Amino acid sequence: MIFIVAEILNVGTEILLGNITNSNAAFLSQQLAGIGVSVFRHTSVGDNHKRLKCAIEHAFENADVVITTGGLGPTQDDITKSVAAEFFGLKLEMHEESRQRILERFAGRELPESVERNALVPQGAKVFPNENGSAPGICIESGGKILIMLPGPPHELQPLFLNYAAAFLREKTEGVFVSRTLKIIGIGETAVESQLRDLIDAQTNPTIAPYAKVGEVHIRITASAADETAAHTLLSPVADEIYRRLNPRIYGENEVSLAEVVLELLKTQNHTLAVAESCTGGLVSSDLISVPGSSVVFREGFVTYSNEAKTARLFVPESLLAAHGAVSAEVAAAMAEGAAKAANATVAISITGIAGPDGGTQEKPVGLVYVGLFVAGRGMLTEKFNFTGNRNEIRRRSAISALDLLRKKIDMDIG
Amino acid sequence: MIFIVAEILNVGTEILLGNITNSNAAFLSQQLAGIGVSVFRHTSVGDNHKRLKCAIEHAFENADVVITTGGLGPTQDDITKSVAAEFFGLKLEMHEESRQRILERFAGRELPESVERNALVPQGAKVFPNENGSAPGICIESGGKILIMLPGPPHELQPLFLNYAAAFLREKTEGVFVSRTLKIIGIGETAVESQLRDLIDAQTNPTIAPYAKVGEVHIRITASAADETAAHTLLSPVADEIYRRLNPRIYGENEVSLAEVVLELLKTQNHTLAVAESCTGGLVSSDLISVPGSSVVFREGFVTYSNEAKTARLFVPESLLAAHGAVSAEVAAAMAEGAAKAANATVAISITGIAGPDGGTQEKPVGLVYVGLFVAGRGMLTEKFNFTGNRNEIRRRSAISALDLLRKKIDMDIG
Numbered sequence: 001m002i003f004i005v006a007e008i009l010n011v012g013t014e015i016l017l018g019n020i021t022n023s024n025a026a027f028l029s030q031q032l033a034g035i036g037v038s039v040f041r042h043t044s045v046g047d048n049h050k051r052l053k054c055a056i057e058h059a060f061e062n063a064d065v066v067i068t069t070g071g072l073g074p075t076q077d078d079i080t081k082s083v084a085a086e087f088f089g090l091k092l093e094m095h096e097e098s099r100q101r102i103l104e105r106f107a108g109r110e111l112p113e114s115v116e117r118n119a120l121v122p123q124g125a126k127v128f129p130n131e132n133g134s135a136p137g138i139c140i141e142s143g144g145k146i147l148i149m150l151p152g153p154p155h156e157l158q159p160l161f162l163n164y165a166a167a168f169l170r171e172k173t174e175g176v177f178v179s180r181t182l183k184i185i186g187i188g189e190t191a192v193e194s195q196l197r198d199l200i201d202a203q204t205n206p207t208i209a210p211y212a213k214v215g216e217v218h219i220r221i222t223a224s225a226a227d228e229t230a231a232h233t234l235l236s237p238v239a240d241e242i243y244r245r246l247n248p249r250i251y252g253e254n255e256v257s258l259a260e261v262v263l264e265l266l267k268t269q270n271h272t273l274a275v276a277e278s279c280t281g282g283l284v285s286s287d288l289i290s291v292p293g294s295s296v297v298f299r300e301g302f303v304t305y306s307n308e309a310k311t312a313r314l315f316v317p318e319s320l321l322a323a324h325g326a327v328s329a330e331v332a333a334a335m336a337e338g339a340a341k342a343a344n345a346t347v348a349i350s351i352t353g354i355a356g357p358d359g360g361t362q363e364k365p366v367g368l369v370y371v372g373l374f375v376a377g378r379g380m381l382t383e384k385f386n387f388t389g390n391r392n393e394i395r396r397r398s399a400i401s402a403l404d405l406l407r408k409k410i411d412m413d414i415g
Numbered sequence: 416m417i418f419i420v421a422e423i424l425n426v427g428t429e430i431l432l433g434n435i436t437n438s439n440a441a442f443l444s445q446q447l448a449g450i451g452v453s454v455f456r457h458t459s460v461g462d463n464h465k466r467l468k469c470a471i472e473h474a475f476e477n478a479d480v481v482i483t484t485g486g487l488g489p490t491q492d493d494i495t496k497s498v499a500a501e502f503f504g505l506k507l508e509m510h511e512e513s514r515q516r517i518l519e520r521f522a523g524r525e526l527p528e529s530v531e532r533n534a535l536v537p538q539g540a541k542v543f544p545n546e547n548g549s550a551p552g553i554c555i556e557s558g559g560k561i562l563i564m565l566p567g568p569p570h571e572l573q574p575l576f577l578n579y580a581a582a583f584l585r586e587k588t589e590g591v592f593v594s595r596t597l598k599i600i601g602i603g604e605t606a607v608e609s610q611l612r613d614l615i616d617a618q619t620n621p622t623i624a625p626y627a628k629v630g631e632v633h634i635r636i637t638a639s640a641a642d643e644t645a646a647h648t649l650l651s652p653v654a655d656e657i658y659r660r661l662n663p664r665i666y667g668e669n670e671v672s673l674a675e676v677v678l679e680l681l682k683t684q685n686h687t688l689a690v691a692e693s694c695t696g697g698l699v700s701s702d703l704i705s706v707p708g709s710s711v712v713f714r715e716g717f718v719t720y721s722n723e724a725k726t727a728r729l730f731v732p733e734s735l736l737a738a739h740g741a742v743s744a745e746v747a748a749a750m751a752e753g754a755a756k757a758a759n760a761t762v763a764i765s766i767t768g769i770a771g772p773d774g775g776t777q778e779k780p781v782g783l784v785y786v787g788l789f790v791a792g793r794g795m796l797t798e799k800f801n802f803t804g805n806r807n808e809i810r811r812r813s814a815i816s817a818l819d820l821l822r823k824k825i826d827m828d829i830g
């Protein structure tokens with residue numbers, strides 16, 4: 001196998017000012033790992049000629065490939081192309097096809113004076129046409145060095161990488177990296193690590209790496225091999241062993257979201273869903289509706305933050321609220337049952353809790369959350385949590401826990 | 416004024432694999448700009464002794480201050496402290512106060528064997544106590560160089576920076592940078608730039624920089640001066656001129672969110688609010704409830720994705736749905752009016768639209784969204800949008816537009 005080493009070089013003063021979070025570096029790193037390119041450094045510099053040139057020189061001391069992001073626009077701040085041309089001793093020249101493409105993009109609109117500068121390209125460079133903006137991607141290959149320049153906006157950069165740069169780089173490598181990410185809820189990173197300690201300590205190929213997210217832990221298993229089939233053959237036994245140890249806490253793999261898993265589960269069983277939310281305030285409904293096609297399953301959401309709404313919409317008796325308080329297992333149960341009834345759904349989940357920062361008491365502290373699950377013909381279940389974190393972390397953890405309760409318990413006899 | 420130059424050095428193989436997005440670099444950059452520290456580079460390297468040492472050496476070629484993030488944990492992957500100690504020629508020694516703090520954190524729980532390693536600190540270093548984790552922040556000042564090491568998890572890093580590192584650095588600088596960020600909705604970045612072109616071209620101090628966000632544009636004005644008052648004196652006339660040109664599209668400044676502005680406006684006018692959502696599916700309710708204290712104003716949210724729910728909950732006549740379709744100005748109006756009535760609120764907003772990727776037609780394409788505003792005793796208003804972007808960008812733009820319609824029109828005679 002030939003491994004290629006890459007550096008990602010992000011160009012833009014707005015990155016150094018903290019005005020944008022550098023999501024391009026993470027996107028490119030993930031993609032590069034998948035095609036057998038090993039990323040050894042990320043560097044971000046401002047729109048400064050001298051510093052950018054130093055950074056390119058420094059990068060090629062170790063890297064076979066340098067991928068730049070940003071600085072390809074038409075203004076005088078956008079210097080990536082001219083610095084790169086200087087580094088390779090090339091002149092910039094008008095790329096007629098890119099110029100025509102820009103003129104078409106602006107057909108019928110006033111063409112900003114400077115915009116044709118987007119079509120200037122170092123002589124002899126490969127050009128990756130940009131369907132989503134004016135600046136094309138550019139690739140210079142010279143003297144054993146490869147420099148790929150991509151525009152900064154993610155919706156331009158991502159298709160340019162996926163449609164052009166990836167294929168170009170794939171031809172330069174032999175072998176592949178293949179990853180599987182197992183997604184876990186209901187157990188912390190430290191506990192996951194200690195359950196997998198022997199596997200992690202023994203890792204060579206595949207490698208095993210756990211990562212903590214808000215309310216979740218992801219375990220990424222990565223194998224390198226000559227081809228995808230061989231990589232998957234290496235991955236399978238390790239993944240199987242992790243499933244054996246951590247099931248049923250693993251809800252899915254790779255890009256799948258918990259909301260997608262839950263919707264698919266409900267759809268398969270011909271269920272319909274209602275959601276009753278207090279402290280999460282629409283977060284669970286929004287997670288579900290973010291999935292295309294969710295309308296097949298999702299009946300209705302109730303954001304019943306006030307006691308009045310819980311009573312009016314979900315038939316939660318005032319006496320129950322008075323006796324136990326809105327944040328209680330009893331009210332969580334009544335909310336779920338009421339939501340199913342009101343929306344004429346077969347399944348309902350409910351969330352009631354204290355997200356803070358105010359409203360906590362000794363008896364019911366900030367972070368106390370009850371979630372409820374009602375399944376028609378089966379019964380009712382509630383679960384109690386004590387979450388840590390700020391208001392929105394508590395809300396996020398509550399939303400995840402409610403969806404996960406549904407995922408784990410819908411098939412069980414909970415009557 | 417003495418300006419300090421800093422490099423941010425992120426340590427962690429998970430960054431280079433793209434498993435996490437490096438939000439720490441953006442957070443630290445923003446904070447450093449605010450205290451007169453100029454960031455000239457971000458670098459991310461893996462958990463590799465040699466490369467980290469090279470990166471520290473390379474950073475101090477230009478920087479007075481290097482801030483590292485990550486690699487402070489107790490495992491053998493966590494090498495930042497030992498590499499830093501080696502760079503400065505210092506030994507690691509047990510920091511008793513930090514050790515006690517860790518023992519207290521784990522009181523009653525099993526103490527992982529390695530966790531005491533978190534309390535090892537290069538001799539003579541300043542220690543910043545960590546309230547949210549086991550690894551303290553560490554600051555080494557030696558030979559005109561300052562190295563600040565912070566743990567990687569943002570909820571540990573941020574308070575350590577704000578409570579300790581910022582004060583330490585502020586003493587080293589003279590002069591301040593002060594920024595105001597004006598937040599704008601309803602006009603694109605290009606249009607903002609062209610309306611402010613002369614101001615942007617003439618900028619020296621303060622500087623003016625526009626940034627595009629999903630559905631919003633932010634303009635950051637930054638002045639450097641001897642003290643805060645002097646900086647604000649420089650900022651005011653520029654901000655005033657931008658307000659003159661872009662009002663009423665500027666909804667707020669700095670950290671304030673649109674949801675906070677809307678809630679404050681409603682509270683001041685003693686209004687109560689109901690929200691009826693179709694394609695946004697709880698996003699607007701969730702934005703509002705993410706603000707502490709929102710319960711004073713927020714009555715109830717209705718996630719009425721289906722026609723049945725629109726009729727049952729919001730009294731939208733079936734005949735209206737049949738005549739105009741769910742995505743129409745008429746239904747948006749009926750949803751808002753029905754939500755106010757059902758929740759007994761004085762104000763209601765509604766959203767109905769086609770978020771895609773499916774469900775679009777020639778007549779009603781993906782991205783078509785209607786928002787409605789009802790104000791008791793005043794009347795009803797709807798607005799039509801054609802948004803671009805993927806499903807969740809369309810949902811986000813829809814949510815913002817509904818809140819912004821309320822912000823702009825609640826005071827007007829819309830009857």
